[in-house]
Amino acid sequence: MKLPRVCVVGPLPPPSGGMGNQCQLLVRLLRSEGMVVDLVQTNAPYRPAWVGGIAVLRALLRLPPYLLTLWRACSQADVMHILANSGWAWHLFVAPAIIVARIHKVAVIVNYHGGNADAFFARAPRYVLAMLSATALRVIPSPYLQRVFAQHGLSSEVIPNIVDLSLFSPPVCAPHAPQPLIVVTRNLEPIYDIATAIRALARIRQCVPGACMTIAGSGPDRERLQGLAQQLGLGAAVCFSGRLSNDGIAALVTSASCLLNPSTVDNMPVSILEAFACGVPVVSTCAGGIPDMLEDGVAGLLVPVGDDAAMADAVLRILQNPVLALHFSSVGLVEAEKYCWDKVRRQWLGAYCRAVTGVRA
Numbered sequence: 001m002k003l004p005r006v007c008v009v010g011p012l013p014p015p016s017g018g019m020g021n022q023c024q025l026l027v028r029l030l031r032s033e034g035m036v037v038d039l040v041q042t043n044a045p046y047r048p049a050w051v052g053g054i055a056v057l058r059a060l061l062r063l064p065p066y067l068l069t070l071w072r073a074c075s076q077a078d079v080m081h082i083l084a085n086s087g088w089a090w091h092l093f094v095a096p097a098i099i100v101a102r103i104h105k106v107a108v109i110v111n112y113h114g115g116n117a118d119a120f121f122a123r124a125p126r127y128v129l130a131m132l133s134a135t136a137l138r139v140i141p142s143p144y145l146q147r148v149f150a151q152h153g154l155s156s157e158v159i160p161n162i163v164d165l166s167l168f169s170p171p172v173c174a175p176h177a178p179q180p181l182i183v184v185t186r187n188l189e190p191i192y193d194i195a196t197a198i199r200a201l202a203r204i205r206q207c208v209p210g211a212c213m214t215i216a217g218s219g220p221d222r223e224r225l226q227g228l229a230q231q232l233g234l235g236a237a238v239c240f241s242g243r244l245s246n247d248g249i250a251a252l253v254t255s256a257s258c259l260l261n262p263s264t265v266d267n268m269p270v271s272i273l274e275a276f277a278c279g280v281p282v283v284s285t286c287a288g289g290i291p292d293m294l295e296d297g298v299a300g301l302l303v304p305v306g307d308d309a310a311m312a313d314a315v316l317r318i319l320q321n322p323v324l325a326l327h328f329s330s331v332g333l334v335e336a337e338k339y340c341w342d343k344v345r346r347q348w349l350g351a352y353c354r355a356v357t358g359v360r361a
Contacts, residue, residue, distance in 0.1 A: 010083030086120035144289025179210035188219030203312035
């Protein structure tokens with residue numbers, strides 16, 4: 001069967017990370033397969049730039065060009081692939097895309113991301129679930145979200161996030177760090193609970209005084225978190241690097257002794273996949289869908305949400321046990337292969353063809 005023409009609707013970096021990275025990577029990889037892919041960006045730059053500082057105005061000015069681009073791209077598409085998440089982004093970008101596709105009689109795949117789906121569906125207007133149930137396919141990246149969808153009466157299929165093994169890979173020579181480096185690659189927002197990671201570092205340094213932490217991300221909590229680091233006497237032991245490019249994240253992760261993920265709400269964080277691909281041991285909370293991708297004691301260590309003492313103990317187990325660290329590194333490299341394009345491509349190509357023909361899995 002001839003591969004369909006796809007209209008992908010989603011965000012692009014900057015900022016790097018999350019759904020934007022997945023959207024950019026997917027479009028590049030689909031085009032490398034010879035597919036015709038049109039991209040409609042949901043976070044296109046504001047023009048003029050100063051509009052971005054005014055909440056209501058920026059939404060009003062971004063919507064008309066978005067709808068026009070969407071209309072033009074959809075008129076030529078066989079299937080529309082919408083990367084979606086919870087909150088206002090659904091109402092502003094996903095719902096209009098589904099309506100435009102319906103007008104053009106184009107099959108829709110909603111590719112839902114984000115660990116907050118259950119709370120969103122529970123309080124969302126009825127039309128949200130009605131729209132979702134009327135789409136050709138609902139694709140989620142993890143069994144966790146599949147269970148959430150089922151609880152709300154929605155069928156779905158799992159196609160995992162993709163890790164770019166051409167960018168994220170173990171170093172040719174293992175880095176010799178003068179002091180252990182713990183890396184956090186999440187935004188400085190409440191749901192990622194960076195404060196617990198910082199408190200864990202204070203505990204870790206009581207046993208390993210040279211341990212330090214780099215936090216690669218930005219967000220509204222930066223000032224508060226910097227204050228906490230100072231209050232705990234960590235000083236230069238905590239580096240707030242701000243947002244890094246994908247290349248910068250890859251370089252940072254490969255230099256780490258451990259990647260720490262302290263999130264309170266999550267689905268299938270790509271940051272963990274990137275650590276796997278770089279052969280870096282992982283300590284994470286057991287939030288949301290994380291236990292589905294990281295088996296405790298096998299591919300890394302899981303700790304309760306918000307427990308800085310347990311988090312510190314888990315990191316210390318890795319820092320003080322090179323055999324255990326090497327085991328997690330080896331298992332992570334094997335796990336990463338499950339999420340490379342060679343493994344995922346057939347799932348996406350099959351999903352597009354089934355959406356167009358109306359055949360369900």
